[in-house]
Amino acid sequence: MKILSVxxxxxxxxxxxxxxxxxxxxxxxxxxxxxxxxxxxxxVTGTNPLVLLGNTIWNRQTYRELRALMQRERxxxxxxxxxxxxxxxxxxxxxxxxxxxxxxxxxxxxxxCPAYTLFRDGHVCEDCVGKSIPxxxxxxxxxxASRPATAAxxxxxxxxxxxxxxxKTVSAYIALTDFARDKFIQAGFPAAKIFVxxxxxxxxxxxxxxxxxxxxxxxxxTPEKGIGTLLEAWRExxxxxxxxxxxxxxxxxxxxxxxxxxENVTWLKWLPRVETLQRMKDALVIVLxxxxxxxxxxxxxxxxxxxxxxxxxxxxxxxxxxDHGRTGLHFEAGNxxxxxxxxxxxxxxPAEAMHMRTQARLEFEGKYTGDRNYAQLMRIYESVLxxxxxxxxxEPAFAPVVESVSV
Numbered sequence: 001m002k003i004l005s006v007x008x009x010x011x012x013x014x015x016x017x018x019x020x021x022x023x024x025x026x027x028x029x030x031x032x033x034x035x036x037x038x039x040x041x042x043x044v045t046g047t048n049p050l051v052l053l054g055n056t057i058w059n060r061q062t063y064r065e066l067r068a069l070m071q072r073e074r075x076x077x078x079x080x081x082x083x084x085x086x087x088x089x090x091x092x093x094x095x096x097x098x099x100x101x102x103x104x105x106x107x108x109x110x111x112x113c114p115a116y117t118l119f120r121d122g123h124v125c126e127d128c129v130g131k132s133i134p135x136x137x138x139x140x141x142x143x144x145a146s147r148p149a150t151a152a153x154x155x156x157x158x159x160x161x162x163x164x165x166x167x168k169t170v171s172a173y174i175a176l177t178d179f180a181r182d183k184f185i186q187a188g189f190p191a192a193k194i195f196v197x198x199x200x201x202x203x204x205x206x207x208x209x210x211x212x213x214x215x216x217x218x219x220x221x222t223p224e225k226g227i228g229t230l231l232e233a234w235r236e237x238x239x240x241x242x243x244x245x246x247x248x249x250x251x252x253x254x255x256x257x258x259x260x261x262x263e264n265v266t267w268l269k270w271l272p273r274v275e276t277l278q279r280m281k282d283a284l285v286i287v288l289x290x291x292x293x294x295x296x297x298x299x300x301x302x303x304x305x306x307x308x309x310x311x312x313x314x315x316x317x318x319x320x321x322x323d324h325g326r327t328g329l330h331f332e333a334g335n336x337x338x339x340x341x342x343x344x345x346x347x348x349x350p351a352e353a354m355h356m357r358t359q360a361r362l363e364f365e366g367k368y369t370g371d372r373n374y375a376q377l378m379r380i381y382e383s384v385l386x387x388x389x390x391x392x393x394x395e396p397a398f399a400p401v402v403e404s405v406s407v
Contacts, residue, residue, distance in 0.1 A: 001381065002033045004075040004100075006066075006091055008082045009040045014220070015298045016107045019199055020081045023377070026202045026370050035073055037066060039086035052085065053152045057159050059088040066094035077381050079103045084110055084153075089160050092169035101171035101384035106180060106194075108295050111166060112187050114153035115142035119224045119292035122334075124315070130187045133158040167193075171384040176296035177317035183293070195380045198321075199296045200373035201305050207361055208281025208306040210353075214242040215343065216283040216308075218276055218299050221249035226289030226313060231258045231265070232336035233289075237343055238263035243287075244279065246271045281306045284353070285346055288312040288322075291333050296321065304364035309356040311342050327360045 007020040024034045039062070055061075070078070078095040080102060095102045110116040112129050114137040119125060121140075128134035134154045137143065143150040160166065166189060173194045175181035185191045221227050231254065234243045242264035245255050252267075259267040271279070280286060286303050288294070293316030300321055303310050310328035312318040322328040329346065331338040346353050366372075 001027075001077065002035070002073065002075045003027060003381075004035045004037060004070065004073070004078045006037045006078060006080045006083070006087060007039075008084055008087045009038060015199070015295075016082055018298055019105075019107070022200075022202050023079075026200075026374055027377075029202070029370075030374055035069070035075060037069060037087075037091075041085065049148065049152075053155065056085040056088055056152055057156045058090050059086065060090070062087050063090040063094050066091055067097060070095065070098040070100060075100060076385065077101060077103060079105070081105050081107065082110075084156075088156070089165050089169070092165060096169050102169060103172045103174065103380060103384060104170045105174040106176065106184060106295075109180075109183065109293065110153075111157065111189075112183065113137065113142070114150050114157065117224050117292045118183075122223060122291065124292060129183070132161045172380055174380060177320065179293070179317040179320060180295065195376075195383075197373065197376045197380065198368060199298055199301055200368045200370055201298075201301050201364070202370040204369070205277045205302065205305050206281075208283075208308060210282065210284055210308065210357060212279075212282035212284065214244055214283055216244050216246070216279055216286045217289075218246045218280070218286065219288075219297070221245075221247050221251040221255055223251065224290065224292035225249075226291045226333070227251045227255065229289045229291070229334055229336050229339060230287060231255070231262070233339040233343070234258070234265050235262055236336075236340050238265060241284070241343060241347060242266065244268055244283075246276055246279065277302060277306065280308050283308055285309050285311055285328075285343070287339070287343075288318065289331075289333075289339060290315065290318065292316075294318055301364065301368045304360045304368060307357040307361040309346065309353060309360060311339065311346070323359075323363070327356055327363050 005020065005024050009017050024036060027034050078100050080091055083089055083091055092102050108116040109118045114134055120142055127136035134157055138147055138151050138154050141147045141150050143153050173189065174197050175184060175194050176198055178196055181194045181196050184194055217230055219225050244266050246268040248270050255267045258265045280303060286308050288310060290313050296317065300310065304327065310322045312322045312328060312330060313333035314330035315333040319330065322330065324330045329342045331342045
């Protein structure tokens, strides 16, 4: 099969960029030809705001380039990961004109929320979900704390809501979790077109031993990632369990300050992936204190792969990805005291913690390997090439026999 993979990469590389590259490698590994069409957010630097607005809604250059590429290469599938802001939804129409089905991975909530996070002022916000014109986001300047910038994204969404782009031009969507699928259906997206396929790891990093006596956080240092809750908890836990923070972002000054003023808090900044995986293999637990509806963090698949228990906010997709008492523990989002209690419980129950390590690894082997993910992706591709296959859009969740522990 020949696949054209389309992606607008980010200025600061993240999970979406990693998935885009990894999925292309996975397809090539199985003998497929993968063509890449990429743009970068770096291209918007110095662009006239009105020109950028127009291109965000409809980029004529993208449309022409993609049609020419499709006419020359004749791919069987166009798989889109991200079109914002440079590529634009013109990519869908280019594929439609060439009679090629489009698959769109829903890595985040951009098509429902100009800020893409469904998060505002420290809490979950769904004010724009289901609105044809997402005006509340403009009122609150949700995107980059700028009303003009937010208005540009809102204009793009409103235009394509009016044109029914999301329902008419995309053959199939890939949601990363059942929770995300339900959110898009709630917003009016066609349920029959939304499949569920999680992220995966193409290469198995191998099982860790967890011999290091420390907790670990890996990710962007932003409010929606729950950094405030994490630091508040460790002001109480610092003399009991060291915390290592790997990452960077807007809240870096707060983390740097905590590393100076709070006992046993270490800020590692960004680490190479190899070093991050080694620290995950050594850690006692990884903490995901997110205050927003996470998509499917790659760090979760990596944690399960190395057998690392996860303490995560009981919010959105995290509630189902992390099985409380089996692969990790839940705590109430934003509740630092509850996070403290869960960390103390895990340290006080080493046998149960070891059981979670085993179960986390089994979770990876059953759900998140490259082979498993490839098979799911092929079923989705086949469904858009054979319309009858769309009847089975929502693949049932995996149901292995598992054992939990009481917390």
